[in-house]
Amino acid sequence: MVLLEAAPGSGRRAAAITLLHELGEGAGAEEEQEEDRFEELPATDKDEATLAPGEGDRFLLDLSGIADEEAYAKAQRLLVVRRSQVQEAGAHMVVVLPSGMEHAHAPELEPHTVALGRPRGIAVVTRYLRMDRMAFHSTDLGSYDLQRLCERSPMRDWRGSRGW
Numbered sequence: 001m002v003l004l005e006a007a008p009g010s011g012r013r014a015a016a017i018t019l020l021h022e023l024g025e026g027a028g029a030e031e032e033q034e035e036d037r038f039e040e041l042p043a044t045d046k047d048e049a050t051l052a053p054g055e056g057d058r059f060l061l062d063l064s065g066i067a068d069e070e071a072y073a074k075a076q077r078l079l080v081v082r083r084s085q086v087q088e089a090g091a092h093m094v095v096v097l098p099s100g101m102e103h104a105h106a107p108e109l110e111p112h113t114v115a116l117g118r119p120r121g122i123a124v125v126t127r128y129l130r131m132d133r134m135a136f137h138s139t140d141l142g143s144y145d146l147q148r149l150c151e152r153s154p155m156r157d158w159r160g161s162r163g164w
Helices: 012-025 030-035 069-089 107-112 121-131 144-152 155-161
Strands: 002-005 038-041 058-062 092-096 113-115
Touching: 002 012, 002 107, 012 038, 012 058, 012 092, 058 069, 069 092, 069 107, 107 113, 121 144
Parallel strands: 002 092, 002 113, 038 058, 058 092
Antiparallel strands: none
């Protein structure tokens, strides 16, 4: 289990999803990959069915929408239970932590927490262009307006520009 801590707009949810997908790619045989489950868990236990993870299953838990300490404390208690279920089954879980609640993090979860920084915007644009096999020169990326956009825009806004 990994807990991701980062500022809103830094790509923390995308990083969590990417990490889980990469874990699935390492599963081995094609048949095994098809059986592995990828599921987003609810942040609260209101609508939750009992979690029954299997080996290799991957779970995303996005707690970034939690804004009050009481709800966060309750979510962390549930997280401790889920963590033991996931570990016992040999499954994987990545948790996106809420921003601004660092003071309320449970100490027992601290060793599993990774702080993410915002990626370099131009590096992200370059990767998108290469993934789409678009020809460009490094000088094309040097404009002041593009540099400014890359420094200030949340990563989630970039998905829409690619048609995702």
